[in-house]
Amino acid sequence: MTTDLLAETAALMAIPSLSHHEGALADHIDARLRAAPWLEVTRIGANVIARTTGNRPGRIILAGHLDTVPADGNATPRIEGDTLWGLGAADMKSGLAVNLHLATTVEDPATEVTYVFYAAEEVAREHNGLLAVAAARPDLLAGDVAILGEPTNAGVEAGCQGVVKLGVTLVGRRAHTARPWMGTNAVHRLAPLLTKVGEWQDRRPVIDGCQYRESVQVVAVEGGVAANVVPDRASIVLSFRYAPDRTAAEATGVAQDLVGAGLDPARGDRVDVIDLAPAAPPGLTHPVLAGLVAATHVPPRAKLGWTDVAFFTERGTPAVNLGPGDPEVAHGANERVERRDLDAVLGCLEQLLATPLG
Amino acid sequence: MTTDLLAETAALMAIPSLSHHEGALADHIDARLRAAPWLEVTRIGANVIARTTGNRPGRIILAGHLDTVPADGNATPRIEGDTLWGLGAADMKSGLAVNLHLATTVEDPATEVTYVFYAAEEVAREHNGLLAVAAARPDLLAGDVAILGEPTNAGVEAGCQGVVKLGVTLVGRRAHTARPWMGTNAVHRLAPLLTKVGEWQDRRPVIDGCQYRESVQVVAVEGGVAANVVPDRASIVLSFRYAPDRTAAEATGVAQDLVGAGLDPARGDRVDVIDLAPAAPPGLTHPVLAGLVAATHVPPRAKLGWTDVAFFTERGTPAVNLGPGDPEVAHGANERVERRDLDAVLGCLEQLLATPLG
Numbered sequence: 001m002t003t004d005l006l007a008e009t010a011a012l013m014a015i016p017s018l019s020h021h022e023g024a025l026a027d028h029i030d031a032r033l034r035a036a037p038w039l040e041v042t043r044i045g046a047n048v049i050a051r052t053t054g055n056r057p058g059r060i061i062l063a064g065h066l067d068t069v070p071a072d073g074n075a076t077p078r079i080e081g082d083t084l085w086g087l088g089a090a091d092m093k094s095g096l097a098v099n100l101h102l103a104t105t106v107e108d109p110a111t112e113v114t115y116v117f118y119a120a121e122e123v124a125r126e127h128n129g130l131l132a133v134a135a136a137r138p139d140l141l142a143g144d145v146a147i148l149g150e151p152t153n154a155g156v157e158a159g160c161q162g163v164v165k166l167g168v169t170l171v172g173r174r175a176h177t178a179r180p181w182m183g184t185n186a187v188h189r190l191a192p193l194l195t196k197v198g199e200w201q202d203r204r205p206v207i208d209g210c211q212y213r214e215s216v217q218v219v220a221v222e223g224g225v226a227a228n229v230v231p232d233r234a235s236i237v238l239s240f241r242y243a244p245d246r247t248a249a250e251a252t253g254v255a256q257d258l259v260g261a262g263l264d265p266a267r268g269d270r271v272d273v274i275d276l277a278p279a280a281p282p283g284l285t286h287p288v289l290a291g292l293v294a295a296t297h298v299p300p301r302a303k304l305g306w307t308d309v310a311f312f313t314e315r316g317t318p319a320v321n322l323g324p325g326d327p328e329v330a331h332g333a334n335e336r337v338e339r340r341d342l343d344a345v346l347g348c349l350e351q352l353l354a355t356p357l358g
Numbered sequence: 359m360t361t362d363l364l365a366e367t368a369a370l371m372a373i374p375s376l377s378h379h380e381g382a383l384a385d386h387i388d389a390r391l392r393a394a395p396w397l398e399v400t401r402i403g404a405n406v407i408a409r410t411t412g413n414r415p416g417r418i419i420l421a422g423h424l425d426t427v428p429a430d431g432n433a434t435p436r437i438e439g440d441t442l443w444g445l446g447a448a449d450m451k452s453g454l455a456v457n458l459h460l461a462t463t464v465e466d467p468a469t470e471v472t473y474v475f476y477a478a479e480e481v482a483r484e485h486n487g488l489l490a491v492a493a494a495r496p497d498l499l500a501g502d503v504a505i506l507g508e509p510t511n512a513g514v515e516a517g518c519q520g521v522v523k524l525g526v527t528l529v530g531r532r533a534h535t536a537r538p539w540m541g542t543n544a545v546h547r548l549a550p551l552l553t554k555v556g557e558w559q560d561r562r563p564v565i566d567g568c569q570y571r572e573s574v575q576v577v578a579v580e581g582g583v584a585a586n587v588v589p590d591r592a593s594i595v596l597s598f599r600y601a602p603d604r605t606a607a608e609a610t611g612v613a614q615d616l617v618g619a620g621l622d623p624a625r626g627d628r629v630d631v632i633d634l635a636p637a638a639p640p641g642l643t644h645p646v647l648a649g650l651v652a653a654t655h656v657p658p659r660a661k662l663g664w665t666d667v668a669f670f671t672e673r674g675t676p677a678v679n680l681g682p683g684d685p686e687v688a689h690g691a692n693e694r695v696e697r698r699d700l701d702a703v704l705g706c707l708e709q710l711l712a713t714p715l716g
Contacts, residue, residue: 069586072532122586161536176685177573178663179686185575187578190552194548198549215537215538217535217543219582220585221581223580226377226427230577241536305537328533
């Protein structure tokens with residue numbers, strides 16, 4: 001194989017695509033796909049769907065999101081030997097590069113294939129591009145199995161954890177800072193809540209041989225009125241990642257219990273569920289996915305992050321994550337991907353697309 | 359006296375004057391003052407200074423700030439019987455109303471008088487209008503004693519506490535929230551710091567018979583990168599109000615020690631002094647101020663808030679606070695002033711201006 005997927009990934013990284021700003025990258029991919037005469041390409045907003053439309057048995061969906069989180073001093077891609085550094089290297093322009101390469105080179109797959117490039121995965125679920133596509137053209141998302149190109153170190157990561165996000169507002173009473181005893185400082189009231197979240201002991205259930213690991217993180221904090229005023233409002237956003245042995249309702253209850261002890265409804269404190277993304281069980285009993293696991297030559301692992309595996313699982317389409325790059329460096333300043341991961345994932349997927357379904 | 363000072367105060371409250379937006383109120387007062395032919399009026403930005411310019415012995419400065427903190431649902435003034443409710447009722451449009459009334463009615467005082475209406479007292483000291491006046495026309499601020507119309511329940515509040523504001527930034531390391539153990543949550547790191555500030559035991563020194571009361575408050579908190587990212591920065595602004603038996607340098611050290619234990623410079627944590635306003639000792643030995651205390655018929659108390667008493671004291675002009683309204687309701691939703699306070703302060707100051715100096 002002479003394709004330089006590392007360079008292809010760097011080229012995609014050079015087109016910034018912060019969530020809600022994926023238009024330029026969607027344009028680029030759209031144009032590349034339309035050059036392949038065996039694909040039918042549909043554009044819906046910043047989402048691009050390309051499909052083979054023959055009469056082969058079965059349909060495989062290869063999907064990946066276009067957007068990235070904000071840069072952390074790593075906006076510019078940089079190749080050092082066989083390592084590509086920078087925002088999106090792992091999550092997930094490398095996965096996009098593999099899918100784009102397959103879409104534009106595999107002219108006659110053994111099954112039908114749908115390539116999905118979609119927007120706004122790294123933000124609140126309501127913005128997720130798959131929802132927009134499902135609303136406008138649900139037929140484009142039909143398939144027998146789905147493979148998400150999220151970073152998994154080129155091994156299958158099965159299922160995904162769910163996410164509950166709570167907005168928590170603590171209420172105090174304003175006063176002049178020279179006489180704070182006349183008021184109640186809502187920011188000071190955060191202390192026991194932050195302590196409790198920081199001390200939370202994670203749970204690590206094993207499901208179908210895959211170990212999940214839950215986590216609770218405060219991802220935002222805000223409070224303050226003016227320099228001389230005791231603040232009467234302080235708020236946090238709490239993110240709870242939960243394993244797929246819990247329902248979304250159960251997970252919401254766990255998160256609410258965690259913050260609830262520090263709240264006083266009589267003061268006006270409140271908790272709102274601001275985002276809720278379902279978990280998905282591993283789903284490795286499907287023969288195509290079991291075959292994919294075998295092709296990777298590594299044992300399947302649990303997917304700890306939320307991915308759109310949950311979206312496809314909810315719709316009755318078994319799905320797994322398989323992509324280049326280490327998920328542990330995603331969203332960090334040292335995000336990177338190795339050439340061997342790109343080649344390994346490409347190899348597995350080429351084999352998958354060369355194998356007739358069932 | 360037939361003047362309705364409560365209505366006069368309400369009229370000034372009806373002209374919003376949030377810090378840095380005092381122009382309309384300055385215009386109104388400027389026009390009122392220019393109608394009094396015995397005054398020489400000077401406008402410097404949003405600051406208005408009116409002076410008598412005869413040859414009477416001595417000069418008394420009556421000063422007050424035009425600005426208010428943000429409204430807390432109380433932007434509209436409301437009179438109920440002899441009580442006026444709303445933003446600025448106490449701090450300090452009632453004091454301004456008294457000074458404006460004196461300026462426009464006391465045509466022939468026994469001493470020279472300087473009336474100072476100035477901007478931006480409720481924000482960081484660098485913006486304080488007195489500094490702008492002192493830079494442009496220091497001669498306008500010369501005088502034998504100064505009386506600030508800050509709320510004091512119509513009794514003399516002597517001296518003032520100083521303020522040290524620290525900006526504290528805690529540093530973590532970004533990671534995907536599904537794998538928070540790869541990073542460090544800077545918001546979680548706030549917990550011990552907020553706990554320590556909340557548990558701080560205040561100190562209440564007695565100086566010249568006046569009891570001060572120190573306080574420490576977090577007035578702002580901020581942190582967060584994106585919904586799926588472990589935040590690598592969290593910051594607070596800490597306000598330390600200190601008694602006048604400490605120097606500014608000593609107070610800065612106390613505040614830095616308080617936050618210092620929770621900081622790790624190796625991570626990049628930092629503390630910056632972002633505002634420093636000096637304290638002022640009581641200064642009641644000056645005969646004019648001692649006479650003013652006697653005229654109020656109540657014992658002098660310590661001023662807990664910072665006021666520009668410190669500005670005048672630093673320049674060698676003894677100064678005290680005397681104004682209508684309860685300082686304990688300033689900056690709060692239930693801010694108000696009573697008619698009897700307005701009349702009492704007006705009476706004291708009329709007596710002061712009718713008494714030859716020395």
